Amino acid sequence: MKHTPRSRLLACFLLLAGTCLAGSAHAAGTYLSNAQVNNVMAALPPPSTPGSAEDRADRAATDEAFAHRSAADFDAALQEEKFDAFAFAVVIGPDFRADKLPHVAALFKEAELETKDAVDASKNHWKRLRPCPPGSACAKDPEQAKKKSYGYPSGHSSRATVDAILLTQLFPQDADALRQHAQDIGWRRVVKGVHTLQDIYGGRMFGQALASAMLSSPTMQSDLAAAAEELRAAGLVKQKTPAAASQTGH
Structure with a gap:
């Protein structure tokens, strides 16, 4: 699988009204087109108004x-x-390892890069400040905390959700456990004090939409088929997954 070079995703996307604020300055990714990324970003609802009762309650939960x-x-x-x-x-x-599965590793590296681009652009649009619980790292070192990215949507929650959905294409029998592990990764960002529940839920919605768009890509389907074959050769799956079967016509 060839990685498509591209610049960082800049602040161009459709607002809820469907209007693009600026011309696109990034190249399309391997799995996601510019239009798909813009549409997913447009569909993400805004976070709570800073200082509102809802915002304060969200931060209090963290x-x-x-x-x-x-x-x-x-x-x-x-x-x-x-x-x-x-x-x-x-x-x-334990045998699910990057050094043993180069096709699988390449697929997920690309998917995670494209997810990060979209997340970064969304964060820079909404500019929602992260929480700062008493006694947390940000409270102890405010200057270092200022260097952190914005909070909404959570990058960890977005990427974990994308990973879980794509992995379900390869390991459908583990769908529930994969989804739960992704949710646990998101929850632990709240436990760590660096995100609110709203950030995590926003990331989950964002990741679901991004994964759905990726799965519509013929390139993704081809790479999933290659990954499934690699997993079978490694003895990690015993039969063709639905995604792989659809590629071979069986």
């Missing part, structure tokens, strides 16, 4: 989750600061 975090959840959140699709090996099994 304060509560952070204050009552378990050591296990917090440790997992720290380990997930950087993650990719192979973090789902806890569901699929």
Whole structure:
């Protein structure tokens, strides 16, 4: 699978009224066209108005989750600061490894890059500030906290959702566990004190829409078929998945 070079996604997208604010300055990705990304961004609802009762309640929920975090959840959140699709090996099994599955790794690297582009552009549009629970890292080091990206939608929640949906095409028998693991990754961002529930739910919606658009791509379907064949050769799947079967006409 060839990675298509492209510049960062800039602030061009359709508003809810369907109007594009500016000309596109990024090239289409391997799986998502400019129009698809714009449409997904336009469909994401705005976060709560800053300082509103709803906004304060959302942030208070993060304060509560952070204050009552378990050591296990917090440790997992720290380990997930950087993650990719192979973090789902806890569901699929220990042999689900990037070094053993180059086709699978390339597919998910591209999908995650395109997801990050869209998330970054959305964050920079909404500019929703992250929460800052008492005693958290941002409260201890406000200057460092200012260097963080905005909060809505959560990048972790978006990418974990995309990963889970695409992995379900390859491991349909694990669909429920994959979805739950993606949700757990999102929840632990709240436990860590760096996102609110609204950020996480927004990321989940965003990831679902992005994955749906990716799955409409013939390139994605071809890469999924190659990934499924690689997984079969590695003994990780015993029969053709629905996505692979549709590619071969069976």
